[in-house]
Amino acid sequence: MIRYEDVHKSFGPNRVLRGLTLDVPRGESMVIIGGSGTGKSVALKCVLGLVEPDAGTILVDGRPAAEGDREAFLARFGMLFQGGALFDSLPVWQNVAFRLMRGALKRPRADAREIAIEKLRRVGLTPEVADRFPAELSGGMQKRVGLARAIAADPAIIFFDEPTTGLDPIMAGVINDLIREIVVEMGATAVTITHDMTSVRAIADRVAMLHGGIIRWTGPVAEMDTSGDPYLDQFIHGRAEGPIAAVR
Numbered sequence: 001m002i003r004y005e006d007v008h009k010s011f012g013p014n015r016v017l018r019g020l021t022l023d024v025p026r027g028e029s030m031v032i033i034g035g036s037g038t039g040k041s042v043a044l045k046c047v048l049g050l051v052e053p054d055a056g057t058i059l060v061d062g063r064p065a066a067e068g069d070r071e072a073f074l075a076r077f078g079m080l081f082q083g084g085a086l087f088d089s090l091p092v093w094q095n096v097a098f099r100l101m102r103g104a105l106k107r108p109r110a111d112a113r114e115i116a117i118e119k120l121r122r123v124g125l126t127p128e129v130a131d132r133f134p135a136e137l138s139g140g141m142q143k144r145v146g147l148a149r150a151i152a153a154d155p156a157i158i159f160f161d162e163p164t165t166g167l168d169p170i171m172a173g174v175i176n177d178l179i180r181e182i183v184v185e186m187g188a189t190a191v192t193i194t195h196d197m198t199s200v201r202a203i204a205d206r207v208a209m210l211h212g213g214i215i216r217w218t219g220p221v222a223e224m225d226t227s228g229d230p231y232l233d234q235f236i237h238g239r240a241e242g243p244i245a246a247v248r
């Protein structure tokens, strides 16, 4: 479904992606892990055309990601951004229905509102929340609203960028479980970036570790603990000592 073939990207002298090759199979949940600044976000942005690779190919359903009608291409994606990225000036339901009220996915306002309320319910929020503003909600509720927005248009592919950052462990667990349930029930292809190993175990079918600009290890989440890869072992156990140099 998503295939990276030898993708390279530098910013000036900073060689971030140095031959990224990775397959994300259709309907699977892939979690990308790796240290800060290793290029996880850059890798996702390359798929969406927000960053242009210097070399290599990215295919989505066998077709180059950068080709064709951009709006139709993006309409297939749902995204949950770090920090929720809600519009403060819009009530919750309009945040959820944002993409249903304009562009390729536009539909009548009443329908958009109805879908927003249904998606809010799916993430455990009551219809009363629909007319409130994001600033009136807790961080956990805002994250749920972001999740409802990500699934509003029933996307085939969903990107989750650090979905549990800033949440307490219990709320993080709730969001992890919701993500897992929703991805399974929608049959969506999901790519998640996270530092949170609890999230990895809750969300992933497969894991890919990005280090040194390449995929250092990838495999089913069940094989992560017995990979024998010293980089992966150091990362999943959070050890300061090991082949990955910790910057102090």
Ligand SMILES: Nc1ncnc2c1ncn2[C@@H]1O[C@H](COP(=O)(O)OP(=O)(O)OP(=O)(O)O)[C@@H](O)[C@H]1O
Binding pocket: 011, 014, 016, 034, 035, 036, 037, 038, 039, 040, 041, 042, 043
């Ligand atoms: N638009 C840009 N211009 C210049 N440098 C950039 C740009 N975007 C990313 N970078 C650099 O690319 C590197 C990788 O950044 P990226 O945000 O992908 O890391 P990450 O693995 O997602 O990190 P984190 O886990 O901390 O979010 C960093 O060194 C960053 O400074």
